[in-house]
Amino acid sequence: MTMKKSRRIEIVIADAGPLISLARADALETLLVFKDNVSLVITDFVEFEVRRHRDKHADAQQICEFISRYAGIVEIQETSIGKTMKQMVQMRELFEEN
DSSP: OOOOOOOOOOEEEOOOHHHHHHHHHHHHHGOOOOOOTTEEEEEEEHHHEEEEEEEEOOOHHHHHHHHHHHHEEEEEOOHHHHHHHHHHHHHHHHHHHH
16 A cells, blocks of 8 residues: 655745635634644735734734734745835835835
8 A cells, every 4th residue: 555645735825815805704713723744834925915004904803813824734835026116115115204
């Protein structure tokens, strides 16, 4: 009998829209119903967008709490685009402050 090799499956969330919809429906935990070989990956820029608006929007706060609560299950994936976009947003905010 040969053992079947299990493959890791990643569900990647590259846009905040699905997270916002699930937060508004109080259904973020539905992302965790998959089997053990499925991991949830959120891109760094989506996390950045959500975190910077958590004081303004209740759904953003819910998403932040979800990410923190399931930190061992939910992975934040750094991307080159995310890194660049975060720097651009921070520079724009500094410019607008001055």
